[in-house]
Amino acid sequence: MPKTTRLGPRFLRAFVFAAEKHKGQTRKASSIPYIAHLMAVASLVLEGGGDEDLAIAALLHDVVEDCGGAPMLKEVRRRFGARVANVVEGCTDAYTDPKPPWRERKEKYIARLRKEDKDARLVSAADKLNNVCSIITDYRAIGESVWSRFNGGREGTLWYYRTLRDEFLRDRPNRITRDLAL
Template sequence: MTPRFTQAITLASRAHEGQLRKGTSIPYITHPVVVAGLVAQYGGDEDQQIAALLHDVLEDGGPQYAEPIEAQFGPRVLALVQACTDGVPDAQGQKLPWTERKRAYLAHLKTASDDALLVSGCDKLSNARAILDDLVTIGPAVFDRFTAKLEGAVWYYEALSRLFTERKAPMANALADTLQKIRRLVPPT
């Protein structure tokens, strides 16, 4: 790795400072670090790993981070981050409704570049594994922390899994396996 990777961790840490993983006491920065590790594991290059570190910066930190991302890491990294962003807050800090954002993101992923698909898929794999871990620990109540609750979350991750499988994304089998484990622990809806 080059110093760019360390710079990306610094920028991501600043953008996510004080944020926690939804419904937990886990610092949010741990998630992008895990995603970058998965991107490396599945063959992603340094730009993709950097994009993984920054994949939620625009969404959670705001659109003002676009310029520093491009200035520090170049247009390819910014494009990858933008491709992994399902909604940027408006001036009042509001995003479009959850279902609308997720449907648009699924449509976007159908034609996203393979490079962006890898970063997005590793993000979703990390999230699904965290859900599975919490499901084992606290049970179906884990879904109470999500806007979409159990039914919406299961719908979204199953749609993502189908899409990544159809596009032959490198992490598709791992995501499908994780969802299969989740389905075994989730009561039928």
């Protein structure tokens, strides 16, 4: 039987921190609180074999690009440690506001992801799997109009997720990479 991952007070502090930082934010074109996405990503990371640090990084994976840039990364490092901060940094595609152009930003992220360690790649794969599941759910509900929500439109968004899928499939297969391959 696999070892059980224990989630302690640090995980709870990270959850509260993420909930506070993302307060009032919702998923694209919905009323779903953004924290639901972060919880789903943390769950996928744990199901994919991640430990408490990686579950914490999953909760915080968007806090840098959505809630404060480089100063927020320093705060994450101070509160939750270098390993968590390094994974969060590996999952971040922009530190500035306004963000660089969409395609340029995504190409740079993919190139950087190729060099990231397995920890950042696991959290990133979980994030992308949850995003894809949301896109599929919304597509089933509203059809082609779902693509208007994305800066890359239909073609760019499909290119991005297919490229990421192919990149993640280079890793040792796990539940997340298998689900992304479907």
